[in-house]
Amino acid sequence: MTISQSPKPSSEDSSESSTAQNLGSHTTANPSNSSDNLSNPAKTNTANHPASGKPIMELSGIIREFPAGEQTIRVLHDINLTIHQGEMVAIIGQSGSGKSTLMNILGCLDQATAGDYKIYGQSARKLDADQLAELRREHFGFIFQRYHLLGDISAKDNVAVPAVYAGMDTEARTNRAEKLLTDLGLGNKVNNRPNQLSGGQQQRVSVARALMNGGDVILADEPTGALDSKSGEDVMAILHDLSAQGHTIIMVTHDPKLAAQAERVIELKDGHVIADYQTEHYKHTDKKPESILGEHRKSAFGSFIDRLLEAFKMSLLAMRAHKMRTLLTMLGIIIGIAAVVSIVGLGQGSQQQILANISSLGTNTITVNDGYPRGDPRRRYNDDNLTPEDAEAVGNQPYIISVSPQVNASSSVRYRNIQEDATVNGVGEDYLNVTGETLTLGQGFDAKSITLRSQDIIIDDNAKQTFFSDIDNPVGEVILVGSVPGRVIGVLEESDGGFGPSVTTPTIYMPYTTVMSRVTGSTNIDRFVALLDDSISSSAAETAISDLIESRHGKDDFELRNSDSIRQTIESTTGTMTLLISSVAVISLIVGGIGVMNIMLVSVTERTNEIGVRMAVGARQSDIMQQFLIEAVLVCILGGLIGIGLAFAIGELINSVGGDNFKVIYSSTSIIAAFVCSTLIGVVFGFLPARNAAKLDPVEALSRD
Template identity: 65%
Template sequence: MPKNDLLSSSSSQNSAHGKQPLIEIKNLVREFAAGESSIRVLHGLNLTLHQGEMVAIIGQSGSGKSTLMNILGCLDKATSGHYRIYGRSVDDMNSEELAQLRREHFGFIFQRYHLLGDINALDNVTVPAVYAGMDNALRKTRAKELLTQLGLGEKLGNRPNQLSGGQQQRVSIARALMNGGDIILADEPTGALDSGSGKEVMAILHRLKDAGHTIIMVTHDPNLAKQAERVIELKDGHIIADYYTQDSTQDSAQNCAHNADSANGANDMDKAKNSTPANHAAPHSHAKSTQPLASSQQNHQRKNAFFGFFDRLKEAFKMSIYAMRAHKMRTLLTMLGIIIGIASVVSVVGLGQGSQAKILEGISALGTNTITVIDGYPFGDPRRRYGYDNLTVADAEAVAAQPYAKSVSPQVDKSVTVRYKNVEASGAVNGVGKDYLSVTGEKLDMGQGFSEQSISTLAQDIIIDQNAYKTFFNGQGNPIGQVLLVGNVPGQVVGVLSAKNSSFGRTSNSPNLYMPYTTVMHRMLGTSHIDRFVVLIDDDTPSDIAEKAISDLILSRHGTDDFNIMNTDSIKATVQSTTNTMTLLISSIAIISLIVGGIGVMNIMLVSVTERTNEIGVRMAVGARQSDILQQFLIEAILVCILGGVLGILGAFAIGEAINRFGGGDFAVIYSPVSIVAAFVCSTLIGVIFGFLPARNAARLDPVEALARN
């Protein structure tokens, strides 16, 4: 129900009838549940209030006066009966429409002030305007003007605990006037004040009445009630008296005549909205200043829906920061589960990717896009016990003749004792073909490789690796041309390989020597069979197709599957699949800690809602929508989780740095941007999911019950 609709409706009805009351209740009943029965607090009240009246509702404790005020202020709803304001029925309004009424037409002054303790006086006053969508600069200006007129111009930055009781009540009055405050509802406005402060507050209320505001004051003090022009007395939920005070008989009579007979009745509310403040102090005024307060109606500049929502979002964000700062230790403990979970997930994923990279690096040592055909029956085949000697050089040459094979290197191995001068060490001699270096991708640090002539002449040439270079030559000098005794066969060093880890990333310290495979076969082993041959596949041929073609070719030559095939691409795929599965499994376990952390967030937010119930009631009283309350607590939960996620990611970086620095090269952590973004999104979702229930509970609180809790 837009404000303009209310105004136009009220104005038109005033024009038509001239007697339209501001507030009208008929047969109003309010009952409260008490076990299986109910207690009736208000008994069929009938009451009419007019614009510009100053009304005191009095009665003993339990008479129902506060309940009546809560219903009049749309903080509570009657059990039955009818309530109309500005000619519109309140009975069927939903929570959003009631919030709009409170926001745009009511101003509340509470006995206990009910100021928000985490923000200063200026921000307390602007809260209703935030929910009303008032322009930021305008609301700041208006709040300063109100506080200055109330004598608090030098206290704008003070928090409630830095103000006296009288000053806090003035801030409460300024807040009530922020959005206009056509109807001021004051619940025991001087009850918590000393006599001097109480007189000042009453003087302010009189000035507001003179400025056109309707004042409805609840009090149990008869002396205070005498200052009103009209007194309504309740007893046991019944109106037992409704009269005008002697001191204001003349004003009251004029007011009654005005409401009953004035030909200008259509302008009652407009006069209140646009009235020019009186230039003299109101009756009974004790204020030192004779300057009246700002008029109830201001030409407020409202933001559009989007910017209004953004403004309320900023307010919720600010209050969330204040709440987190007020309970630093609790916030940190709440984030701890999120921090541990995010750090675990990011670290595990990084460690999994680092391990995968190390393994794949080792596999790459076998050659890029290579297929190795190995002598012997498949693993697990009972025929393996009959031995090997099935693979020949002719098989390797047959494969080399295929279009998908770029090069082929037959290989045989033998463990030997190697001697150089007075140095002797156990090592391995590998018989390889002339294309071994191109097949495996290894590089020479010094010297040269084998040629076709080396293979055909059974040359006693040797290429040594870095381990052999260090073992026999201390890693110094040029070993080219030196002679090593390999078993019983002397050989001349013709090349030195560059440093490289052996397969699968395991560092080998044993000397490795490479000689032509024909030399090893005939001079050292006395065999015509090879152990294996490695095929470098053409880049245009898919690895799996080449593997099948090689398998079919050897099978057709041997007539049986007396060989094994090892495809480096298949191994890589298997390693990647296995490590990804393990990473996912371990990450799933780590996610459990995130869920536990999320439950912790929900638990703490439920506690926070309980602790801040009074604040929620205050915000609802000044016009906050349910969506505003939901938004505030949801943002707080999300902020806790996001901050926990950021700290968790930083913790994961610290863990990874420690592993990379002190892991000795056996372990490495490689961070994935995807995992970091996923962790951040995950922490945000946890805030949304686990913060929603507490936020919803906060939004659904009854304003009256919330205000009653301390």
């Protein structure tokens, strides 16, 4: 076996790198020092031991430096090593000698500052983060001194984590995890969590995890350092058994007795290799560990779904483990979503109420008023231009459903000893159909009423309260309108007054022909209201009516009012107000998103060790990012759902208190938009913490508690 090494520097010139030496037989750079550290008789008599297997790791001139303020500290000095397939190697040295740093470089957890490290013939410097992760999960298995198990999942799931990232079939990895634990004497502990296991049992779980994907190379950092003597002996027996199976074992220890059990010892001091020799346990073997992944590997898509489910499961466990933090994280989202949905519901409820008021004045109608349009100087000269024939001409158009001429007058009305001034409206037979008003008692006018100029009367609720307050049903009673007697045939339903102030003046309705002939003595009408076919554009109908009347009069001595334009104005106004108020609610969503980001950043800091463990067992950067993104999205989705539920509760409260005049009407669009918005907040504001987690240095992450 030929191994180049850097001899221990002299006290006079410790910074100079020493020349490589050929150790065809056992040689140490400082035999006197080495003999004090290891009580192994084979260390000075290992000549002509052949190297086992083929070289799988080659280190050439490896230097590792770390920043320390404005200076750098060199931890490893010009390390030159070759490690072969099937060797059991112990790296020994005092604390601070650089042995853990060397193991991290060998395990692709860390990168050298200078020099070249080849693993299976590939230079580690030329591999990106995901390729290094592939090496870790496909070929390496790590056994840590502090176990580094994931506390929220069972022993079996801990063992199976590397196989999840490697894409092993679900059933195969479950069976293998259980078998490994059973072989290690933990068959009855597979569903226990780490805190339910002793130190020795946790280390066995760590060993099983290292072997999950095959573990060609097992890297053990002080594998017995935290164990009692019996558990330590058990772990070493396991390592010897693995070595016999063809696994390459690289063990870091400061215990010379433990190192003496290895086949080869590499001794470090102050970052230099001061000894590299074979022990009496050395044996040549060409045996290789069995291949595990090939026959059980899933498709790329199946592997992706597996990793997604693993991330989803870990996100749920993290949320459950920190319930209060999760709730506080959600709070901003809950308030924002509830505000958006409630405000939109209030806006829609208000809009519907206003539109209902419009409907009480006439649904999809056009009113033609007598007199010149507003702004016309001729407006003060009202020549009584509209006639019943104009209304009839418009009513004959195919896009008109019905027309009601109207004549207004004021008159003194008397019933028995009650006399009050009232408004008298002369209307057509289709008045109720045109305006959308309804009767609570009696009946309306018919064609015969118009033709015969009947003295029938319909009264509104104000007139009923004024003249018939002590009579439940005034139908059939006779009242005197001016000097014209009339019989009550109907009573209108109470109106809330529409848009303007509440009207208390009694209103009397009679056929317009009766009012014209018996009350006003006029041959002209004040206006007529036309009900449009809903399939016709109201603007087109308005233009057609205007053209028709103008052609009949030869001038535009009339004014049109389109109820649909009022509707559109109201809808536009309420929509603008809803949007304005909703934008304020959206700001609370953004604030909530920033809260999610801050809490997730804290979560990354708290779970840095878990991230390091996942990276060590082969998680890609995308796997780490995916896990934290899913957690952020889940928090926001759950917050969104709670917010929607809160909005419904608020709406029900408002509806129960507001009665018929004040309603919250929920919009499915706003609910879906709020849900999508909460998801996007999770993605957008969870990205930075997720990226920070994915970019963590594995060694630094593992070193944090």
